[in-house]
Amino acid sequence: MLKCAAGVSKQPEHTRIRDTMTPTALLEPPPAEVVEGPSGVPTVLTVDDEPSVLNALRRVFRSQGIATLQATSAAEGLSLLKTHRVDLVISDMRMPEMDGARFLERVKIHDESIVRVLLTGYADMSSTIAAINRGAIHRYIAKPWDDQDLVLVVREALSRRDLEKKNAELTELTKRQNEQLRDINQTLETRVAARTAELEQINGMLDAAYADLDNTFVLAVNVFSSLMEMRGxxxxxxxxxxxxxxxxxxxxxxxxxxxxxxxxxxxxxxxxxxxxxxxxxxxxxxxxxxxxxxxxxxxxxxxxxxxxxxxxxxxxxxxxxxxxxxxxxxxxxxxxxxxxxxxxxxxxxxxxxxxxxxxxxxxxxxxxxxxxxxxxxxxxxxxxxxxxxxxxxxxxxxxxxxxxxxxxxxxxxxxxxxxxxxxxxxxxxxxxxxxxxxxxxxxxxxxxxxxxxxxxxxxxxxxxxxxxxxxxxxxxxxxxx
CATH class of the missing domain: 1.10.3210.10 (Hypothetical protein af1432)
Structure with missing residues (x-):
């Protein structure tokens, strides 16, 4: 089982990766519009200033059918977020210019629904706790990580996000349906009121017509009575x-x-x-x-x-x-x-x-x-x-x-x-x-x-x-x- 510590460049495999690949070679040029990942496949953005760590994470997720994007800096990661649909972000804590906690805070501002996971060493625990308290991250993974534990954490996080997304969609659907139902009810009430008024008007007209007919009938009886009396x-x-x-x-x-x-x-x-x-x-x-x-x-x-x-x-x-x-x-x-x-x-x-x-x-x-x-x-x-x-x-x-x-x-x-x-x-x-x-x-x-x-x-x-x-x-x- 592979155990990896971010930033440990003395391991041979990591050295080979660093020697054969550059950050630019690992990243494709961003498209002009937001790119959706493969249908039904979650996308994870991994951010670390060491490409060897990024490749190690990519291998783990590829075997699990999870698409990955890689960035070697916080700025590059934020740029990818603007052009790609991302479900989960894993960021290393120690990075130049902007650390992982600050970067994940920026991710939250960009899209609060993205699951945020922090890779951290024991020396960074105080910063990690502060980030958790600020609500910037959902989980943290300590270095060195266990691949199975990492996959389990990511799977659980993606499942929760999917559940929350579906719940939000259902909530929105329910809201729309309630609004439609309210509109329908209001329209129905208006129609019922209009129909009731129409029926009341018709009934009133019928009552008036019946009253006129009855008055005419009574008048006819009066005339007949008068004719009888003229002879009587x-x-x-x-x-x-x-x-x-x-x-x-x-x-x-x-x-x-x-x-x-x-x-x-x-x-x-x-x-x-x-x-x-x-x-x-x-x-x-x-x-x-x-x-x-x-x-x-x-x-x-x-x-x-x-x-x-x-x-x-x-x-x-x-x-x-x-x-x-x-x-x-x-x-x-x-x-x-x-x-x-x-x-x-x-x-x-x-x-x-x-x-x-x-x-x-x-x-x-x-x-x-x-x-x-x-x-x-x-x-x-x-x-x-x-x-x-x-x-x-x-x-x-x-x-x-x-x-x-x-x-x-x-x-x-x-x-x-x-x-x-x-x-x-x-x-x-x-x-x-x-x-x-x-x-x-x-x-x-x-x-x-x-x-x-x-x-x-x-x-x-x-x-x-x-x-x-x-x-x-x-x-x-x-x-x-």
Whole structure:
């Protein structure tokens, strides 16, 4: 086994090397660009001012498949570092101009990832320890060295460097991937936010379209109700019942869908009478003949049949069929009692009878409001649901009080967003626009054009809180008891 001490020139082999080779002959001219070593082969730079030591190190590493570069001075070594890719540097401690410790410090500054190993004798131990403390070297090898130990040290150092390099690459890759992931997440969040906003906008548009469609449907039912009343001889009855029934249903806590069904059912609750002969229309029920009574008792079934074809009106059809049932079970057509009768039908029954009592449709005379209220209370627990009656009568009182806040305006002062407080009726009492209607630009334009073209001066009752500031107001309404 070869043992070598750097700087010991008396050994024959070293002498022969010194005699046949010069420093320049051992070094190839540096290329203009950084030269990569053979693929997958580590490169070790050995620096010593004695070429014999350099050759000895080269032989050791060549047998291990490790490429080597040699330099006879620190300056030459630094020059090679600028033009070659180096994995590990072995430097002798004692060199002229710049010692090994200082040289390895310069290597660290050049590239901290290069493994730095110092060849040192026992006499240089204090300098070696100082270099270690400064972080300039990773390992030191004492002279004379053992080839196997030297190879083991170099292999371990290169393995550690390779591991550190791969770790650094993985860390960098992870960093890049995290940045990409963050960018992707941010982009995804932006896309999701944009898509969510788009869907919310679409949903809003669909809701608005559905609301417009529903409003149009309700308006169509109002028109149909008005047409029925034009023939039936009881103008305004269905409208008034619908307003009372809707508010009563709200106060009794019915869901919005059920409130809507109650309102629509009240508008068309007498649709089954549309086929009555003229002799039956317009006269009180109390004056009907036996045959007329028999036909009258079928109008709820006929009304249900007329509405069943419309899927949107299934709940409405049920209310229409049951609105002449009584809580004591003596009503028609099915003799239902109490809770067997849907709440919507109990509400429409009470509201319809109250309006008919007040307007002479049930008997041959018009009853005062007080008398009509008293008669309705008298029918509690027999004809009517007591809770419905009490709520309905309170609605009547509250509506009368609220009417004091209704404001009359000229049609020329009508603006979009105003809410109609009282229904607009035709000359024959048919509903043209129902109370609660919210005016939009199209309807405002149509009403204004109608007034202008027909030469008709129109005034409308609107809710005070829907009027924009600065709108001219007419004289306050007279309130009738």
């Amino acid at each position: 001889g009881h103008p305004g009855h269905s409208r008034r019942v619908a307003e009372l029934a809707r508010e009563t249903a709200k106060r009794l806590g019915l869901p919005d869908r059920d409130v809507r069904d109650v309102h629509l059912a009240a508008l068309v609750h007498d649709v089954g009478t549309i086929g009555f002969p003229d002799t039956m229309l317009g006269k009180p029920v109390s004056t009907y003949t036996a045959e007329e009574h028999q036909r009258y008792r079928r109008h709820t079934i006929d009304g249900e049949t007329a509405l069943m074809a419309l899927s949107q009106l299934q709940g409405v059809a049920r209310i229409v069929r049951q609105h002449h049932e009584r809580v004591d079970g003596k009503g028609f057509p099915d003799g239902l009692a109490g809770a067997e009768i849907v709440l919507g039908a109990r509400i429409v029954a009470a509201a319809s009878d109250l309006d008919e009592l007040a307007h002479g449709h049930m008997g041959e005379i018009n009853h005062s409001a007080e008398r009509a209220h008293s008669m309705l209370r008298g029918g509690m627990d027999t004809r009517y649901d007591p809770a419905v009656v009490e709520t309905l009568l309170q609605v009547v009182v509250d509506m009368a009080a609220a009417a004091k806040d209704d404001v009359q305006i000229d049609v020329r002062d009508l603006r979009p967003g105003m809410v109609l407080a009282r229904a607009v009726l035709s000359a024959k009492g048919a509903i043209l626009l129902a109370a609660g209607y919210v005016f939009d630009e199209r309807v405002v334009r149509q009403v204004t054009n109608f007034s202008t073209k027909e030469g008709v001066h129109l005034t409308l009752w609107v809710q005070r809180d829907s009027i924009p500031g600065g709108t001219p107001l007419m004289a306050p309404p007279k309130v009738h008891a």
